[in-house]
Amino acid sequence: MANGGAPDLGPTFPSANDPNEASEVLATILAGIQAMMPQQVGDVYGYTETPEYEVGSSEFEGQPIQTMVPTGEMTQTPITAEDIFDVVGGLSEEARKTFAMDMFLNAPGAYPDHEYVFNEDGSINETGFLTALNRTMGWAQQQVDLGRTDYLDILQRVGDLSPEELATMFNERVDELTKKPERVINFIDPAALRAEVSNAFMETTGRKATTEEMKKFISRIHGLQSAGVASISVGAQAGEFARGAAPVEAGAMDHVNAASLIMQAAGIGGRR
Numbered sequence: 001m002a003n004g005g006a007p008d009l010g011p012t013f014p015s016a017n018d019p020n021e022a023s024e025v026l027a028t029i030l031a032g033i034q035a036m037m038p039q040q041v042g043d044v045y046g047y048t049e050t051p052e053y054e055v056g057s058s059e060f061e062g063q064p065i066q067t068m069v070p071t072g073e074m075t076q077t078p079i080t081a082e083d084i085f086d087v088v089g090g091l092s093e094e095a096r097k098t099f100a101m102d103m104f105l106n107a108p109g110a111y112p113d114h115e116y117v118f119n120e121d122g123s124i125n126e127t128g129f130l131t132a133l134n135r136t137m138g139w140a141q142q143q144v145d146l147g148r149t150d151y152l153d154i155l156q157r158v159g160d161l162s163p164e165e166l167a168t169m170f171n172e173r174v175d176e177l178t179k180k181p182e183r184v185i186n187f188i189d190p191a192a193l194r195a196e197v198s199n200a201f202m203e204t205t206g207r208k209a210t211t212e213e214m215k216k217f218i219s220r221i222h223g224l225q226s227a228g229v230a231s232i233s234v235g236a237q238a239g240e241f242a243r244g245a246a247p248v249e250a251g252a253m254d255h256v257n258a259a260s261l262i263m264q265a266a267g268i269g270g271r272r
Helices: 019-036 081-089 093-106 126-146 150-155 163-178 190-205 211-226 234-245 247-265
Strands: 046-060 063-079
Touching (some): 046 126, 093 150, 126 150, 190 211, 211 234
Antiparallel strands (some): 046 063
16 A cells, blocks of 8 residues: 555456445445544544534423523534545435546545546546545645645535536546647758758769759658658668659669779779
């Protein structure tokens, strides 16, 4: 176990798909929490103010009777784990789903990831719910001395947002978390590509590349980069492009180069 007694989330996620099973699962969950933190059952998670009364007296049909009379003072009643369990245990399945989304959104770290909130069929991930509830209760307890009730309000289902608003916020947050980051492409410098393809044309056709041919080559290389090609040999691409763009000139240059080699081998026209 980690995080103050919270159970580690396993690979399997039990779910309750019908009302009877949901009730049984919830009872098991609450019993599990009590078993995991017996020392906390009597601890204080916050306070609620209630009117203070004293014993008074009055008459009814001539007979004296005792009554409870408000003193005008307020007394602080501690909120215990049993009080929280009473609230959670009284929630419907839909209300528990709203509760789960509230913990995910407003109790940072209660859930390790959005995938632990619901199962694929939309039912509550009971393992994740148990862990989130345990953690939220622990944080509510830590806030008591600070006089804050952020986590206690979540546990007691006190808030200004409607279930519909929480569901919208939950879906928007999930969309943010699952959105793939845009791929950044570092395009090769066009000036370097122009020089490379011009040299390739000179070697292949005996002339430099035209402005239009340079533009097409740059577009070709940048297109390969955009398509996600990881390794690009610019020199090889430039030579292939030059031959494809001017096949007749490239063929003629091949004949010239071949003839030159033959002449050099025969000692004609070569360097002495």
